[in-house]
Amino acid sequence: MIDASSRVIETHDLAASRGLRLLFNGVTLRLGAGEVLELRGANGSGKSTLLRILAGLTRPFAGTVHYSGAPGEKGEEAPRHYLGHSDAIKPNETAGDQALFWARFFGRDDEVAVQALDRMGLASRAGVPGRGLSAGQRRRLAIARLLIEPRPVWLLDEPVAALDAQGRTRVEELIAEHAAEGGITVVAMHGPGFAGARTLDLAEAAGCALAPGGFKGGDAGEFS
Amino acid sequence: MKLKGAGAAFLRELKLAWSGGGGAALPLGFFAAACSLTPLTLGPESDLLKAAGPGVIWIALALSSLLPMERLFQADLEDGTLDAYAGSGVALEGIAAAKTAAHWVATGLPLALVSPVLWIMLQGPVAAAPMVALISAIGSAAFFFFGAIGAALAAGVRRGGLLIALVALPLYSPAMIFGAAAMYAAAAGGDWGPALMLTAAAALFGVALSPFAAALALRAAID
Amino acid sequence: MAVLSLFANPHRFMAISKPFAWGFTMLGGGMILYGVYMGLFVAPADVRQGDAARIMFVHVPSMWLSMFAFAFMAGASFVSLIWRHALADVAAKSAAPIGAVFTALGLITGSIWGYPIWGTWWEWDARITSVLILFFIYLGYLAVWQAMETPQKAARAAAILCLVGAANLPIIHFSVDWWNTLHQPATFFTEDNNAPYGFKVPMYIVALGYLSLFGGLTLINMRAEIMMTRAEMMMQRKLAAG
Numbered sequence: 001m002i003d004a005s006s007r008v009i010e011t012h013d014l015a016a017s018r019g020l021r022l023l024f025n026g027v028t029l030r031l032g033a034g035e036v037l038e039l040r041g042a043n044g045s046g047k048s049t050l051l052r053i054l055a056g057l058t059r060p061f062a063g064t065v066h067y068s069g070a071p072g073e074k075g076e077e078a079p080r081h082y083l084g085h086s087d088a089i090k091p092n093e094t095a096g097d098q099a100l101f102w103a104r105f106f107g108r109d110d111e112v113a114v115q116a117l118d119r120m121g122l123a124s125r126a127g128v129p130g131r132g133l134s135a136g137q138r139r140r141l142a143i144a145r146l147l148i149e150p151r152p153v154w155l156l157d158e159p160v161a162a163l164d165a166q167g168r169t170r171v172e173e174l175i176a177e178h179a180a181e182g183g184i185t186v187v188a189m190h191g192p193g194f195a196g197a198r199t200l201d202l203a204e205a206a207g208c209a210l211a212p213g214g215f216k217g218g219d220a221g222e223f224s
Numbered sequence: 225m226k227l228k229g230a231g232a233a234f235l236r237e238l239k240l241a242w243s244g245g246g247g248a249a250l251p252l253g254f255f256a257a258a259c260s261l262t263p264l265t266l267g268p269e270s271d272l273l274k275a276a277g278p279g280v281i282w283i284a285l286a287l288s289s290l291l292p293m294e295r296l297f298q299a300d301l302e303d304g305t306l307d308a309y310a311g312s313g314v315a316l317e318g319i320a321a322a323k324t325a326a327h328w329v330a331t332g333l334p335l336a337l338v339s340p341v342l343w344i345m346l347q348g349p350v351a352a353a354p355m356v357a358l359i360s361a362i363g364s365a366a367f368f369f370f371g372a373i374g375a376a377l378a379a380g381v382r383r384g385g386l387l388i389a390l391v392a393l394p395l396y397s398p399a400m401i402f403g404a405a406a407m408y409a410a411a412a413g414g415d416w417g418p419a420l421m422l423t424a425a426a427a428l429f430g431v432a433l434s435p436f437a438a439a440l441a442l443r444a445a446i447d
Numbered sequence: 448m449a450v451l452s453l454f455a456n457p458h459r460f461m462a463i464s465k466p467f468a469w470g471f472t473m474l475g476g477g478m479i480l481y482g483v484y485m486g487l488f489v490a491p492a493d494v495r496q497g498d499a500a501r502i503m504f505v506h507v508p509s510m511w512l513s514m515f516a517f518a519f520m521a522g523a524s525f526v527s528l529i530w531r532h533a534l535a536d537v538a539a540k541s542a543a544p545i546g547a548v549f550t551a552l553g554l555i556t557g558s559i560w561g562y563p564i565w566g567t568w569w570e571w572d573a574r575i576t577s578v579l580i581l582f583f584i585y586l587g588y589l590a591v592w593q594a595m596e597t598p599q600k601a602a603r604a605a606a607i608l609c610l611v612g613a614a615n616l617p618i619i620h621f622s623v624d625w626w627n628t629l630h631q632p633a634t635f636f637t638e639d640n641n642a643p644y645g646f647k648v649p650m651y652i653v654a655l656g657y658l659s660l661f662g663g664l665t666l667i668n669m670r671a672e673i674m675m676t677r678a679e680m681m682m683q684r685k686l687a688a689g
Contacts, residue, residue: 021683055311057446082311086304092243093236101236105229105312145308373611377604381594390587391608394580395615398622405629422625429618437611440528444603 007033007068007152009054009184014063016049022061023049024202031186033152034179039188041202047188048085050202051155054186055082067153080153085161087142089130095141096126099148106149116147120170135162143171154178156187230318233309237326241292248331255288255335259342270347277346278407281339285360286396289367292331293392294385296323296375297438301445310446320442321435324372332364352410359406359420362427366399367392369430376438379445398426457673460534468666475660482652490649499563506556508654509549510578512661516546517581519665520588521613524606534669536602539609540592541668545661547585553578573627577620584612598676 008030015025023046031037039047052058054065067080090098099113117123120140125133133141139162146154154175160168175185175194193199241247262280266272297320300306309319339360340353348356374392378384403426406419486504523539526532554575561570591608595601 021687052307055307057307057310059447079313080311082307084304084307086302086307088304088308090240090303090305092240101232104232105236105314107228377591377608378594380596380600384594387587387590387594390583390590394583394587394612394619397580397619398615401622401626405626422622426618426622433611433614437607440607441604444600444607447600447603 007182007184009153009186010066010068011054012064012066014050014053014065015061016046016053016058017061018046018049025062027063027200027202029200031184033182033184036175036179036185036187036194036197038193038197038199039186039202040190040199045202047202048157051082051157051186051188052084054153055080055155057082079151080155081146081149081151083142083146083154083156083159085157087138088145089133089138089141091131092129094127094129095122095133095137098130098141099126099144102145102148108148112148113144116144117141119147120144121166136164136167139163140167140170143174146174152183154183154185154187156185158188158190160189160191227315227318229312229314230322233314233319234322234326237323238330241327241330248334251288251291251331252334252338254291255284255338256342258284258287259346262346273347274411277343277348278411279404281342281346281356281360282363282400282404282407284342285335285339285364286367286393286400288335289332289364290371290385290389290392292327292368293371293375293388294378296327296372297379297442297445298375298384301379301442306442306446310443316439316442317435320372320376320438321431324369324434324438327372328365328368332368333361336360336364348411349413352413355410355416356407359403359410359416359423362420362424363399363403366403366423366427366430367396369427369434370395370399372434373437373441376441376445379442395430399423399430402426457534461670461673464666464670468663468670471659471663472667473663475656475658475663478656478659479653480656482649482654482656485652486649499560502556502560504649504653506553506560507650508657509553509556510574511654512657513546513550513553513578513581515658516542516549516661517585517609517613517616520546520609524609524613527602527606528610536598536606537669537672538665539606540602541672542661542665543585543588543592545664545668547582547589549657549661550578550582550585554582571627571630573624576627577623580619580623581616584608584616588612 010030012028013025014027016023023044027050029037039050041047049058053060056065093101096113096117099117100110103110103113103116114123114126117126120143122137122140122144125137128137130138139159143159156175160171163171172194175187178185187194259281262276263273266276297306300309300323310316336357340356343353343356344350371388371392373395374388374390375384377391378387381387402419402422406416406423409416409419482504486501490501490504492498492500520539520542523535523542527535527539557572557575557578558568561572562568588605588608591605592601595604
């Protein structure tokens, strides 16, 4: 299972840009084992971008992200799961086959895939190809990936979008379990939050248009 | 560099390449059609076709190999699979190599298997037909792996097919030159060995370079 | 590293580059004119090819510059990918059109050179073929800058393409040479290495002139690129405020 040791995510003065526009800056936070962080803010405020930066997919405009965890593990390669807006579901592959693929991809037994589908209530849809699944079922299949391969860090972008009340409850349970095992969760969301979770509102960390110069390391110049 | 999941990715990609969009049907059809049109432009005289045939088949093979490139990384980028791969801990280089290899097996090898048929149609000597399949298999590997570099660079671009062609075709030059020379040597019954070795060298260079260049480009596309 | 950091800040770059940009351009133009004059009127005619060979004073240096420009772009792309230095991206992007023009100039002058001697406007000589392929690599590079959604993505993709092209160039050149010996015994563009020194001086002067012009025009392009980015940012700031 997850090694619930001294795992920590730290960011220092993190800033992100889209094109020439600064989305947020000065984000400094420290998350320890068992913590849940909710990201809030209007659409376009940079919640997704922050998650992608934490996932290592997008490079920040400024600042650093540091993972420290179990000894013997390089900070950068700290295992994490990123669940984005898109579900990473192939239209022509059945739900069962996709779960099986991820199990084999991560080097797990096929059994694990079946159990994950069961847990997400998709056992009956295992033979349905991706294009035949509803939006909620696709989301649940995407979440199943998190169950197939247990990892200490979860970065979730609107995981309950397209889910009904039962689905939402399921996700809340999963996050609670994950936190209980010592995992860290960062989740971008609208709507009611989780008990005991910290909140970061990105609208308050918003930046103005890019610092003059626009280049990394550029200092304020004649256009400030 | 963790490569463990690349094998699973290869098998999945193979399955998807065969199932989605008819697999090798389109490139095969294009290959056959392009070669079949040549007598219409060159005339049906056996001598002229014998002189031009090997070169024509080689060009058609290169262009047919470009066709699957647009699909290679685009779908994964759009539906979030590439994000999942990139964040998985498995090296993106391995993923890129696995996907390219899977598409080569799914499409490139069928093209190579069909080439002897077209060879005979364009008046090539029948005795050389097996050699043609081998040369085409090696050449198509070069075309697929260099093409993958173009595919990765153009991954986020709408209708990137032309960009892929413009990027890949100069990179195809060595394989074009050596492969065609091998084909002509096979046609003349001469020693196709050296040219084939050079073609294989070009292909190996592509296989070695492509995963790293493609992974760099894919990371930029995800960013 | 101290020299690099001098140009790291674009404000300092803009201030320092202004005299050099225009200075190099003028110097280059002057040297080219002088070199061409010498080549056309002062140097003796070639023993074998007569006056037609005079175009070599323009043709050969442009081939040199087309490769130099690409090497420059490859170096800038390398810096861009490893150190993520924004000026490196701008440098590579700025040099590309100039390199492409030198390449085209080399191809066209090669064609003009060939006509009186071969009787055709185009011949597939080993060097011309290699340069033609290089020209397509240039076009691909320029296309990548146009095709990508954002300049940041374009910069990275272009840098990768430039390095991949550079890595492949020796192999392409080797394969074209090999192909050429297979199909055509005689190469055409031989510089007569036994020619007296005075015969080649105009070529070197033109080459230096091209180099200076390349430097000047690249700097001018870079400045234009930086100014456009600033204008873009000012507009964005205005839109955000108003």
